Amino acid sequence: MLVALKKSDLYSSLWRSCDELRGGMDASQYKDYILTLLFVKYVTDKGKSDPNSLIDVPAGGSFDDMIALKGDKEIGDKINKIIGKLAEANGLEKVIDLADFNDEEKLGKGKEMQDRLSKLVTIFADLDFRGSRAEGDDLLGDAYEYLMRHFATESGKSKGQFYTPAEVSRVLAKVVGIGPGTRQDHTVYDPTCGSGSLLLKVADEAPRSITIYGQEKDNATWALAKMNMILHGNEDADILKGDTITSPQFTAGRQLRTFDFAVANPPFSTKSWSNGLENDYGRFELGRPPEKNGDYAFLLHILKSLKSGGKAAVILPHGVLFRSGAEAIIRKELLRRGYIKGIIGLPANLFYGTNIAACIMILDKENAQARTGVFMIDASKGFVKDGNKNRLRSQDIHKIVDVFNRQISIKRYSRMVSLHEIADPKNDYNLNISRYIDSSEPEDIQDLHAHLHGGIPDRDVDALSGYWEAFPSLRGTLFMGNRSGYSDLAVGVTEVQQSILDSDEFQKFANEVRSQVDDWFTTHRPILQALDADTLPNDLIAQISDDLLARFKNTPLLDEYDVYEQLMTYWHGVIHDDVFLVMNEGWLDAAKPRKAIEDKGRKLSETPDLIVGSGRSATKYKTDLIPPALVVARYFANEQAEVDALNATADEASRAVEDYLEEHATEDGLLAEAMDDGKISKVLATARFKVARHEGTDPEEVKALRHLINLYNDEALAKKAAKEAQAALDLATLKKYGDLTAHEIKLLVLDDKWHATITKRVAGELNALALALVSRIEELGERYGETLGNLEAELSKLDRLVAMHLTDMGVK
Template sequence: MAIKKSELYSSIWKSCDELRGGMDASQYKDYVLVLLFIKYISDKYAGVPYAQITVPKGSSFKDMVALKGTPNIGEDINKKIIGPIAEANHLSEMPDFDNPDKLGSGKAMVDRLTNLIAIFENPALDFSKNRAEGDDILGDAYEYLMRLFATESGKSKGNFYTPAEVSRIMAKIIGVKSDALPSTTVYDPTCGSGSLLLKVADETENGMTIYGQEMDVATAGLAKMNMVIHRNATAEIAKGKSTLSNPEWLDDGKLRRFDYVVANPPFSYKAWTNGFAIQAGAISDPYGRFTGFGIPPKKNGDYAFLLHIIGSLKSRGKGAVILPHGVLFRGNAEAEIRENIILRGYIKGIIGLPTNLFYGTGIPACIIVLDKENAENRKGIFMIDASKGFVKDGNKNRLREQDIHKIVDVFNKQTEIEKYSRMVSLAEIEKNEFNLNIPRYIDSQEPEDIQDIEAHLLGDIPNADIEALKEYWEVCPSLEKTLFNPGNRPNYSKLAIEREKIKIAIYSYPEFISFSEKAQSSFKNWKVKNIAKLKAIAVRDKPKKLIPVLAEDLLQAFSNLSLIDKYDIYQHLLTYWMETMQDDVYELVADGWEAGKEIDKEPKKKNVWEGRLIPKQLLINRYFDAEQKAIEKQETERDEITRQMEEMVEEHGGEEGLLNEVINDKGKVVKADLQKRIKETKDDPDSADELKMLKDYLNLLEQESESNRKIKEAQAALEKKLLEKYKVLTIDEIKTLVVEDKWLVKLEQDVQTEIQRVSQRLTGRITELAERYENSLPKLNTQVADLEKKVASHLSNMGYTWK
């Protein structure tokens, strides 16, 4: 039975986090990720001749397992496992597994390391048997843990990791071709754990030649392990030196040039000049990176990194770099450098990102896209303001799938969208003194909802507010006349129906029904096109290649539909993929459609179980609907009995009530107490009313008990039928249940939700306008006059005269 990817990742994180104790996450990650790395290379490469990674004899994960519980476990891991692997593969410095300051001493260290090793003995973590080739779960697990460790590490220590969403955007907008040759080079001068480089390499079918440099030795080690885990073991990662003062990748003493360069350097790095020679009071750069541009400020390295990247690009090279927004508009030396870069045409585009997106800082950042090809003929810079597209995720913001896809689509197609993107001419930029601050060129602010004073005074709804809803009237041309009548004066209208009936009027209107049917038809066409593809999922398929095809088809299906944003529909699919479909598909490519027969039993609860791939409710809906309805009918009848009993207690349970003697301190009637009281009162003629009430209640109690017994028996019988049905499900039945009843029904419901949202938006706005101008000044004056008359009348009746 395949373990679900999401369960695997979360269980690893939970187990590791429990063992961390007081150690900082930025330190503890090194131990966890090294163990994950050793488990991977042991499963994949131990004993394999000519493998890309060498696992020396006696240094595999199995040899590490043998050290569990031994008194010198930390020292032996260093000498027998870590050391030989690092030496054989020229890896960077590895964490010290015999460090009492971090891991405790004596028995505490033994227990912690023993338990940590045990986490990775999970049978599901057998990477030698991974069948989803190209979708190795370890790469995703590594990425998952890196993100969580970055989140836990705080501002000062989380910058070893660039959010995967941003990395994907950069990889997709710099122009990497899927058929690029393996000799195509990509370089990251501040590569951290290497995630940016890997995302770029993933854009090609054949892989790329990868180079990186990372000043922090431990992080460089993570990057090298990350490369191996993602099947890029030949990647070269230089370590331990500053890229700016000591660039490692040189050719004949000059900067080596690459086809692609990507980077997420430390923002506004103050110590960037360390290691540079100072001549005549000025910074001297032997590699000529600042020549013709200007020297960056001594206490801010943003432009130093940008110029290094420009200097590292080939004559037709392309790149992207993440920098703080300040580089777009700061003055003095930076203004001079910015002008010189713009005049050379090196900047192809700028993408403004949301705030609080990165782990090292909360300030807003941007992606500067560089392209030297045809730079001398570039006439403008394409700008995107993507600052508003995100979702809250804990204490950080995160780009959604729809945000990523929209940015990539719009940038690569150079599509101009009001309040989102536009091509800005160099002439306009020059008029603004080469200031690139995005709000100067894209006004992304929502228009102010202006209050109409005349409408407040005299009533009716301003036509300007109604005309602002033109996108709805374009889809439903005659709906406007159904909802509004001309007002008492020009440029104003009245609501033609009661306010409470607006939603019904819109939703039942023929033109809106036609729009709804068109949206549903768009989904149906997508479903017809892809249902066979979904039912054809087979062992050894590649889930990561399936979902983009499905998603792109869905985007295309909704691309020409008004009022519904195709990216919202796209997000529904991707969200459902991450929450459910991904696990399902990985199970199918691991175990085939027979996985649909599997069930999960709750270990601590007897007879509690659920279908692993197919929830039992789906089987009930398709095969046992009559049995389920019979149970529901019994439950309804039982609930009616319970309701009668509750009403009796409420009515007769007070101090003088007929049931007072049998109600305990918790407000409940106990059957034994009830029977006892009946015996006490059966021969007492003065208690006849009480006796009747007691017997009526006892009768209901027994009916309830009998109903519960029958319901329990019926449920047990249904559970038995379900278990038997799982065993005999055919492959075709499983495919129908999973694809049609589970996946497609959920997505169809999501589409219906978007249709309803259109109606809700229009209903909400019209209702808001109607309520806003409902109480005009004349109406209020009339109401006040009426109230004054009533008050005066009441006072007169009381003998007072109101003047």
């Protein structure tokens, strides 16, 4: 059976495959095995569906040949030979054949190796790339990145440097200057390309493609980059091996070759960068970097590798912005010549191999002499925690790119800093971002006069001006004058929230926000309902998300990037998978329930969405596209209401049993004789009832037991009725899936699922705004609610009470 190739399925299947190999290896070793099998499986499937595939899959060199080896005692050696044939047929020796599948130290001996590799091949056999189109390539590339992220996370501090987080790569790709005017013959270069993910993100920004060049020092990582390029359809990318500083591979005689664009995430602060350096290719004419710190060696190499109008974006540690000595001399020359276009400060702990904060330095040789300033962004506070690392969100990426490319000044975030200011003696060409952008939040100043005499300082109320501009009359509802410069709350602290939520202006604002989302969705509904095999999901989400962002740009209070993030989070978590299902299977087939996978031996069990029947005869279903709740809400609302009512009746019956037992099942209660370990089941109650009647026990006990049994019977009947109604509803729901038309499916997915969820998520942003206002007003009300006079009066009152009590006790 072939697993439905949703993004989430692919990711989880691939990561499970890693579990099969964990025994004798760490992540830096087993990544080579996993990614090699991924590559062979992909090109095998691609060859079956694409007659123009540039990769030749020879007889005896395909993944199908590996499947035939399951259980074979010589499986390891034979897999090596299969990969060898594929490598030889495509000139990929020392690229895809680096992992030794017959290594007993890593994979175990005899039966252990045989079982491990057989399981591994089986997991990959469940994935099918034959239907892969353009988005399929992206999907596979995302899976490759997913594995890279996991491998980097688990490889430890020294071995995670082969991977630049995809989110950071996207920022570099979008700020380096590539756009609609970029041609296929334009060139992009990464001198420390690692696994190639950064270069590929840049290539994605070029509408007509771009010519790729890269160099990587580590042999295994170079091989990963070569495979990565092929997996993304960039077989012609020129990726060479060698140390970029001591042995640059892209040269023209005694000069470096030059490129239109460059991107890089060089190793931070390399201490041995100059070991073996013989020819500097004129790279250090602005100054020689310090012997024990290679950051500027890479930066100057990149600068020298740019054409006269070339542009580069480079990830560097913050130290390059302010360190003294030789680096200060180089930095001064770079600025005086106008090569530095911008600097973007990033959050700490984004990168694998280091926790320190880094920055992006943007170099631009075009019109460098005319440059009069450096555009700076402090983006250090925009991130989300992701495990033990930080990660840029979609909104952080979009904001950085928008602000940099449009050179927008935002208080505490971005500004153009003149070279005159940078050169001022007090700064002396120091580029530390905090010198020029104060990103700290304003201090919440306590007002001593208000603490003494009461009243909320007007400056604190004025600081909420954004709310008063959006809701002009709300300030008058919540506050009233006290004395000059101070106000009092016009409602109780506990009434603030309801006063805000009930105000006509807030209700009107909420309706307008909802209408904006409705109008946006209505505009794009035609292209969403036209989803088919030729849809380009990346283009689709870029179009609709940018429009949502633009629509909320001038909405007061709401940050358009927060609204954008709600859509993007839902896209990555749900809609992308939905779109891909529809692309590959069509609306009708994508909506059909499928039997849930139950194979606990291979860790592939799925949580069912719908269960029909009970016990061993139960059939469990997954409904990937349309959750059962949506079908029920649209077509079986009355039946659901009946089930809810029956469940409520069953709950009441259960509570009646509990209440009766709580009252009478005590040591001295009427039901004490029927108790066993403090409990009385229906069986115990029935048994005791028979004995009590036969022995002529206290009539009150018999009466109590009879009542308890009746309560248990009522509970059983109520639960049975609810269960039967639920079973009938589940069966009707399953049948309804089979009767749904394409039109009905689109209503359920587009309106009831996507539109409704996005509306709810944006409403959540609105509620968060309201609660932030409530919280601040409550804080101010409580802070200044008790004056010194009130406290002194309360203290005096307490003193008098204590004195009276002491007198009553005979104490003077």
